[in-house]
Amino acid sequence: MQRPGTSAARHVDPRPGPAAIAAGGEMGARIRAHDWAATPLGPIEAWPQGLRTALRLMLTTRHPVFIFWGPDHRCLYNDAYAASLGPEAHPRILGIPFREAMPEAWPLIAWQVDQVMQGGEATWHEDHLVPIWRHGRQEEVYWTYSYGPIDDPATPHGVGGVLVLCHETTRQVQARQDAEARYSMLFQAIDEAFCIVEMLFDVEGRAFDYRFVEVNPAFLRHTGLQGAEGRTARELVPDLEPYWFQIYGDVAVTGTPTRFENHAAGLDDRWYDVYAFRVGDPAQRRVAILFNDITQRRRAEMALSDREERLRLIVEGARDYAIFTTDADGLVDLWPPGAAAVFGWTADQAIGRPAAITFTPEDRDTRQPERQLALARRDGTAPDVGWRLRHDGIRVFIEGSVTAMRHADGRIRGFLRIGQDVTRRRAGEERQALLTREVDHRAKNALAVVQTILRLTRAENLSTFASIVEGRVAALARAQTLLAEEQWVGADLHTLLRGELAPFLGGQRVQMDGPALVLPPGMAQPLAMAIHELATNAAKHGALSIEGGQVRVTWERRPGQHHDESARLCLQWREAGGPPIAAPPGRHGFGARVLEGTIRRQLGGSLFLDWRETGLACGIEVPLANEDTVLADQPAEPSQTLAGM
Structure with a gap:
């Protein structure tokens, strides 16, 4: 089967193509002027009737309309849709495949387009997130849209493209999300009790009970009712007064809010200040109730002349x-x-x-x-x-x-x-118990690492073995101490590097340059082990093995390139002034395995080693996703140099 636009693809309509798209404002003019013969669609005169009809509809409406056409989903759109595109996309995407036009959006809608192209049935999508690149950044854009098939009998499924009627709803969605977030925050945080109930009516239309749909944390303090959600008021308080049902029933039916104070003998003889109003669809018969337990105030009002002072003491004490x-x-x-x-x-x-x-x-x-x-x-x-x-x-x-x-x-x-x-709930004992469990957990992890070091370390004699093991365990201990000093919140990268490199310096220099960065606990120890192995290698064979050798360590935090990609720590190790390197080492020792294990397998990062004649160059890149890594609120550390004494 030949592509559209070739001489044998389909019958050529004798009518001139531009006449079929004489309308359309700016986009109509651009479509008429476009060199379609240079694309798989071919000249406009060869376009099938279904596409011309859809194109005429698109260009004569002020509603945003978009067309995917052909097996590679070429882009056509009208002026109303162009208003939603940024200058990066309009008019660049006209006539090119959508996966090239908007690669950030294609993975989210490809299956929807294929569903219409192959099944021939229209679809509907409401407030669907389809990000697009506009105004210099990728924006989260929400759309309500429908996909409809455009007929083309010459295709295997009889559908040559998709007609998209769409409307951007980003502002409405964000406003709704913000309102919901504020409602949820207020719902959880306020000291007043709050609940939503569904009213229950008998066959004569009288309210006889209500079911709790949702309650906030303060509800329990104000009522003493455990596990209220999903249960009815009569289940929880069998002798609850009928006037509660009548008041809330009237609110549900009329929609008129009301504020009142009332007595609930069945709830430990309490008094409540209540504000009730209807929520949701009136057919749901739901009422929101905001209330305070005012029992103390009401009792104080009926007390002797000292009621105000006693009430003040009660409120302040609570x-x-x-x-x-x-x-x-x-x-x-x-x-x-x-x-x-x-x-x-x-x-x-x-x-x-x-x-x-x-x-x-x-x-x-x-x-x-x-x-x-x-x-x-x-x-x-x-x-x-x-x-x-x-x-x-x-x-x-x-x-x-x-x-x-x-x-x-x-x-x-x-x-x-x-x-x-x-303070009075023995917080000190609880905190101590938590700290004990944390120390136990960290100690077990440290012992496991020490066991691995002992098992994999190789040396020609016992003295060398002890020295190597001592150095590696010391690196682990220094990271452990740094984390403990920071109460396991994290470890300052600059401090960690200085602690690991200082023991190796004689007449050599180490320059460190990078921003202030606090590593999460889970990253500090593996990275400390990796730096120790690099320093050990440099002390044996590289720049730290002779006086005058130099090491430069730089780092930066790189943000993710896309909204769903995590930031990364990029650290560079460069040696100079050491013995010339004739060739890379012939085998991987324990140090190389430590680097591989910590950087690639444990931290999920990448590592490269470049054995240059002037000295080793090492690059480390590790993701910071799902970690408590925090950029310190302070200027970047100035370039510093460690010199051996």
Whole structure:
């Protein structure tokens, strides 16, 4: 079967081609002027009737329309669709295969296009993510679109192309995602109880019960009801007063919100301040309920003249949660009474100051506040657990979290900090138990590495064997000590390199140059072992074996090239001034196996060794995905030189 456009491909319509696409604005003009004879589609006069009809439809509508045509899915589109493309794509993609036009999008839609081309049935896709490259970067773009077949009897499946009617919905999707994120954050964080219920009506239309669809963490504190989701109110509280069902039933039917205070004898004789409103489709008969347990206030109102003082003491004594917010730079912009109760600063004293005022001096010295914010910026949330400092100097143990609050476009607009004072819950013992388990885990890992070193090390005599093993175990111990000093949060790369290289220096020099970078615990020890082996080799055979030899170590953090590709650590080792290298070593010893095992197999990276006559050159590249690697919030380390004493 011949390609479209050749003389035997199909009957040539006698009508001039451009007349069939006389409309279409800018894209109509571009299509008419395009050299189609130089493409597999052939001249416009040879195009099949189905394509000409679809093309006429595309060029005479103001709705965004796109056409995939032919076995390699050549691109045709109208002015309305061109508005969605950036200058990188429009008008470059006209007439070229889509997989070349938008390689970032093709893997996500190829199966959809093939489904229509081979099956001949239309498809529908709503708010589907199809990223495109525009305005100098790859953007996450959402579309609602339909695919319809364009007939061509000359093809095996009778379909020559796909007609795409589409509409970009990125703004709507991002707005919905932002609203859902804020709702979820508020739902989990607020101290008020919140639930959504589905009303149940009898055959006469009277509300007689409701089922709990969703409840927040504060619900249990305010009601004492365990496992409420999926169960009905009468299951949990058989003697609940009928007026609760009547009030919520009216809200579900009329859609009119209401606020009231009411008594629930079946719930330990409690009083509640309630705001109820309808949510979702009215046919679902669902009601959202925001409420507070105001039992203490109501009882205090009925008490003697000291009720206000007693109520104040009760409320202040129960406030062991600190909930406050900061701006994107970490400066306090909202300081509720709960935060004042836990930390001792008044709102006037706290607002405008960094949240780091609540951290201990030693945590500030090790830049824990900055690392915490960096982790929250990267992952969306970070734990906030540890000893914190009150205004009066007293330390309290806080368990909580820091959550990044973002604009619809992903920019950080601030941070929500929620912490509970759990000092009285013997936090010290719990922390000690956790630390003991961590030390046990790390010790077992270290012993396993030592066993491997002992098993694989080869030497001509016992003295040499002991020296080699001692050096390798010392490298492991130095990394272990560095991690322990940093409380297993990570290891500073510059400090790790300095510690591993210093023991090898006599009259030699090592120059180090790279940005400040904190490695995750899982990467520190393998990388330390690799550097030790490079230094050992240099001390035996290379630049560190003679006085005046030099080693240069440089590194950088390279971001991923695509949105789903992880960043990578790239480290270069260069030797100079050592004995000339006539040829690469004839066999791989334990050191080479250590490099292979740590860099390639353990860290999933890549390694190259170049045995130049002037000295060894080694390149190491390892991924930083799924690790707690944090770029320190400080300038890059200046180039430094270690010299032997």
